[in-house]
Amino acid sequence: MKVGLLRLGLLAVLLAVWEVAGRAANPLLAVPPSAVLPALRDLLLLRSYPDLPASLLLTLREIGTAYALAVAAGLGCGFVLGMYRLVGRAWGPMIAALYAVPAVVWYPSLMLFFGLDAASKIAFGFLLGFFPITLAVLAGVRQVNPQLVVVARAYGAGAVTVFRRVMLPSMLFTLVGGLRTGLALCVIGVVVGEILGSKAGMGALINHAYGLLRTGDYVALVLVTLALVVGSDVLASLLERHARRWTE
Amino acid sequence: MSARPGALIAIEGVTKRYLTGSGPVEALHDVSLSVGEGEFCTLIGPSGCGKSTLLGMLGGLVAPDHGRLVVDGRPVTGPDPRRVATVFQEAGLFPWRTALQNVEFGLELQGVPVERRRRTASELLGPLGLRGFAAKYPRELSGGMKQRVAIGRALALDAKILLMDEPFGALDEQTRALMGEWLLDIWRRTRKTVIFVTHSLHEALFLSTRVAVMTARPGRIKSVLELSMEYPRSMESPEMVALRAKLWSEIREESLRAMQP
Numbered sequence: 001m002k003v004g005l006l007r008l009g010l011l012a013v014l015l016a017v018w019e020v021a022g023r024a025a026n027p028l029l030a031v032p033p034s035a036v037l038p039a040l041r042d043l044l045l046l047r048s049y050p051d052l053p054a055s056l057l058l059t060l061r062e063i064g065t066a067y068a069l070a071v072a073a074g075l076g077c078g079f080v081l082g083m084y085r086l087v088g089r090a091w092g093p094m095i096a097a098l099y100a101v102p103a104v105v106w107y108p109s110l111m112l113f114f115g116l117d118a119a120s121k122i123a124f125g126f127l128l129g130f131f132p133i134t135l136a137v138l139a140g141v142r143q144v145n146p147q148l149v150v151v152a153r154a155y156g157a158g159a160v161t162v163f164r165r166v167m168l169p170s171m172l173f174t175l176v177g178g179l180r181t182g183l184a185l186c187v188i189g190v191v192v193g194e195i196l197g198s199k200a201g202m203g204a205l206i207n208h209a210y211g212l213l214r215t216g217d218y219v220a221l222v223l224v225t226l227a228l229v230v231g232s233d234v235l236a237s238l239l240e241r242h243a244r245r246w247t248e
Numbered sequence: 249m250s251a252r253p254g255a256l257i258a259i260e261g262v263t264k265r266y267l268t269g270s271g272p273v274e275a276l277h278d279v280s281l282s283v284g285e286g287e288f289c290t291l292i293g294p295s296g297c298g299k300s301t302l303l304g305m306l307g308g309l310v311a312p313d314h315g316r317l318v319v320d321g322r323p324v325t326g327p328d329p330r331r332v333a334t335v336f337q338e339a340g341l342f343p344w345r346t347a348l349q350n351v352e353f354g355l356e357l358q359g360v361p362v363e364r365r366r367r368t369a370s371e372l373l374g375p376l377g378l379r380g381f382a383a384k385y386p387r388e389l390s391g392g393m394k395q396r397v398a399i400g401r402a403l404a405l406d407a408k409i410l411l412m413d414e415p416f417g418a419l420d421e422q423t424r425a426l427m428g429e430w431l432l433d434i435w436r437r438t439r440k441t442v443i444f445v446t447h448s449l450h451e452a453l454f455l456s457t458r459v460a461v462m463t464a465r466p467g468r469i470k471s472v473l474e475l476s477m478e479y480p481r482s483m484e485s486p487e488m489v490a491l492r493a494k495l496w497s498e499i500r501e502e503s504l505r506a507m508q509p
Contacts, residue, residue, distance in 0.1 A: 151340040154307050155354040155405075156329040165357075169344045 031215045039216030040223060048217050049205055052224075059190060059202040059228070062118050066125030067186040074130050074182060078137020092138055099131035103189070107196055116199055125189035129182040136178020140171025176243045180236040187229050202228070255282035256441050257306065257409065262315035264301055274466035275301045278315070281460055281469055283443065285408070288435055290444045290452040292499060293462030293470075294506035299445045302467070303413050306443060307334045320408060329354050333402035337414040339394040341386040341401075347393075348373065348382040351400040358405075368404055375434065376400045392423040399431070403438070410440045414447065428454055432479060449495055453488060454481055461498045464506035471498060 015033050022032030031039075042048040049055070081088040081095070107124055114120035144167050152166045168175075194203020202225050209218035264276040275298040283289045291299045304310035305317055308327040317324040320331050333354070341350045348369050355365035373379050376396045386394055395415055402410055415431075416424045428451055435442055435455075446452055452459045459473040473495065481488060 145340075147336065147338055147340045148342060150309065151334075151336065152357075154309055154327050154329065154334045154336075155401075156327055156357045161357065166342070169342070 028213050028215060031219055035216050036219045036223070040220040043217065043220045043224065048214075049209075049221070051200075052205070055201050055205050056224070056228070058118065058200050059194065059225075062121045062190045062194075062201065063125060063187050063232070065118075066122045066190055067129055067183055069122070069126045070129030070133055070182055070186055071179065073126070074133025074178070075137055077130075078134045079141065081134070081138045082141025088138060088142075095131065095134055095138075099135060103128050104192065104196075107193060110193075111197055116197055118201075121190045121193035121198065121201065121203075124193040125186040128189035129186035132185060133178045133182040136174050136181070137171075140174040140178075141167070143174060144170040172243055176240045180233070180240060183232055183236050184229070187232055191225060191229075256285040256287075256320055257281075257283040257443070258318040259302070259306070260315050260318070262302070262305065262312045262317060264298065264305070264310070264313050276312075277466035277468050279467065279469055280315075281472075283441060283458070285441055286439050287457045288442045288444065288455055289458045289460065290446060290456040291460050291462060292446055292449070292452050292495075293467065294464050294499070294503040295447075296465050296506060297462045297502070298465065298467030299462060300413050303334070303411050303443060303445055306409075307332055307411050329358070329405050329407065331407050332409045332411060333405040333407040334411045335395075335399050335402045335413065335415045337417045339386070339391075339398040341394055341397055343386050346383050346385055347378055347389065347397045347400075350386070350397050351376075351404050353401055354405045365404075369400070372400045372404055375437075377430070390423075391419050392427055395419065395427065396430075399434075403434070408441055410442045412442060412444045414445050416451070417447065424448075425450075429480070431455065436479065449492055449499070450483065453492055453495065454483060459495065461495070461502070464502045470502065 019032040019034060022030050022035070027035075039048065043052060046052055077095075081092050103124070106127060107120075110120045110123045110127070114123050148166050148170065149162055152162050157165060190201075191203050194201040195207055196203075198204045198207075202221065206218060206221045206225065209215075209221055259279055259281045262276055262279045263274070265272045265274050267273075275296075279298075279302060281289075291302065293299055301310055305312055306319065306324065308324050319328070322328075342353065345353070348366070351369040351372055352365045355368060360368075370382065373382055376399070378393060378396060378400070381389065381393065386397070389397065395418075399412075399415065416427050419427060432455055444451075444455065453475065456475055458475065461470045461473070462468065463470045473491070475491070477485075477487065483492075
């Protein structure tokens with residue numbers, strides 16, 4: 001209750017500052033919230049950008065594809081690196097080092113390889129999401145107490161049971177945390193990819209509005225994209241809570 | 249050391265080598281021992297003498313290089329929790345399971361229906377001194393309680409044989425002494441066959457029907473002591489004091505050898 005009030009309070013202060021500053025500035029460069037609201041209404045009623053639903057759908061599809069690929073590859077690589085100690089010792093640090101490189105440096109070559117359409121955005125989202133998931137799985141596997149694996153084996157567990165009853169619950173928090181970070185980064189990758197160069201999707205609309213100095217529309221589009229990001233993170237946190245209950 | 253007729257456990261000429269960074273190390277060399285039903289047999293010896301390896305073999309977790317192990321008439325080929333239950337030095341409880349769920353673990357793997365295994369586990373909590381702690385997680389339990397949960401997890405299997413690898417090694421001295429008395433009580437009531445690994449002379453003499461002293465690496469059975477005194481035993485009786493001195497001199501010799509490079 002108090003937390004909620006504090007949050008609303010901060011939001012109100014920010015909006016007020018924005019309103020005052022926005023009114024004082026050049027209307028081509030900045031707009032106050034009072035001017036964004038009509039732009040948002042026009043956007044949602046499909047007056048300013050009739051292709052909003054198609055763009056939103058395209059972006060969501062790219063995010064979905066990129067995330068599915070990142071999860072599959074991340075789980076696969078993470079488990080291989082975690083289970084085969086030699087491989088993990090050899091390649092784990094290399095993956096961690098690559099993760100530290102600002103991934104945006106790869107984007108030009110991704111556009112060259114995959115073109116301006118969805119494929120390059122999916123590839124970029126995948127690239128961003130893959131590393132945190134792989135590293136989380138790797139860390140998770142290393143977290144498993146080998147003593148517990150011995151206990152389970154002594155009590156009759158085979159490989160599958162050891163995995164389900166010992167490894168998964170041991171690494172659950174780390175794993176779910178990695179999946180959540182991976183999702184956030186996939187979303188960022190796809191949206192940034194679209195903004196850097198695309199013909200369709202939310203990023204392309206943002207570029208369009210921004211390029212034509214339609215600042216009100218631009219801010220409205222950003223707000224819709226923001227809702228998408230926040231929505232995906234809320235969804236992920238719900239899953240996280242669910243997983244927590246599921247282990248107990 | 250000769251095979252006893254009708255022995256429940258027979259260890260026959262077992263040898264085990266481990267490969268380490270500095271070459272092969274022989275952990276056990278030609279070990280033979282047989283244990284009859286209902287016995288409390290303790291393995292004692294210097295660190296690294298292969299006691300735990302021998303226990304691991306009986307539990308089916310470690311395979312011998314030579315020789316064989318027969319438990320209840322069948323050669324050991326892998327873990328067989330229906331006949332052999334193991335308690336490890338570290339309790340090894342699953343932190344995401346409550347005390348009760350930990351006790352249930354083995355039965356769950358055996359596919360025992362939930363009501364039945366819950367009843368079995370609940371009935372065990374009383375004698376374990378854990379009544380009222382069923383819903384607690386391991387992090388909420390003391391060291392002694394954790395180890396009792398681990399013992400409960402083993403007892404729940406109702407296997408004939410209980411393997412205990414220094415189960416009280418990580419506990420403080422007072423708790424350890426109490427746990428010994430408690431285990432004695434459990435053993436006398438359930439009549440399990442127990443193979444018990446310890447470093448403690450006190451535990452060995454207080455609990456066992458037989459004590460097997462092992463040599464420094466490579467581990468062999470150096471001697472076997474039969475203890476026929478009544479339970480509960482007084483550790484101050486002249487007989488016990490003499491036995492303690494005898495046992496100590498044998499172990500001391502091996503421990504000194506183990507310390508030499």
